[in-house]
Amino acid sequence: MKAENKNHRDPFKGLAFPGKPVSKSEYIEAYESYVSRCSIITNDNHEKTMDEKLAELKKKHPQKNLRLLQLDDPDLNVSLMMRSRLCLVLINNVPYHGILATKVEHSWEYPPHLRVQMIVDAGEFETSTNKARGIISQYEKHSSHHHKHDESGI
Known part of the structure; x- marks a missing residue:
């Protein structure tokens, strides 16, 4: 292995990989998988990204x-409900x-932020x-086309 370049660190220094x-x-x-895992604290219970x-x-x-939808529009009202085995998204x-x-992410820091990600079956969702x-x-x-909805509402 080449000596570590002064401008770049070796991200694998001290690691060994089986196989x-x-x-x-x-x-x-x-x-891309590597990048997505770097942004998450990984352990044996690694939570999958959406x-x-x-x-x-x-x-x-x-x-x-x-399809993967990401609703982060502050004008949307998203409700998640669960009763027995019935899950409902409004x-x-x-x-x-x-x-x-x-998956729901929220932050109370200013400005407050709420993001809801959903994986949908487009065929059933559209009905x-x-x-x-x-x-x-x-x-x-x-x-x-990731933009805010028009004034007619959703």
Whole structure:
């Protein structure tokens, strides 16, 4: 191994990995996974990111059109309710179906912030209400149309 460059630290210094090394292309492809794990305190109970959960669900349900939505619009009213085995998500007091996973993040620091991420089966989600398709197009995490809804509401 080359000596550590003064401008770059060796992120693997002091670490050993079991097994044979992966190819350089596999190593480069795994970079995004590495980055996402650096932002989380990892341990044996590593909590999956929603991107990881989405990938896992897509493998498990390849026939479904799964999408990751990120609702961080302060004008949306999002309610999560659970009773017995029934889980319900309401957006602006309208119940939506086809939601496979949710994650809520909040901060009370100024300005207060609430973010709700949802993995939805787009086909089932869109049957909930005529506004569901608009929610997907506006709040899909990897969409280029990630913007606030218009005055007509959702």
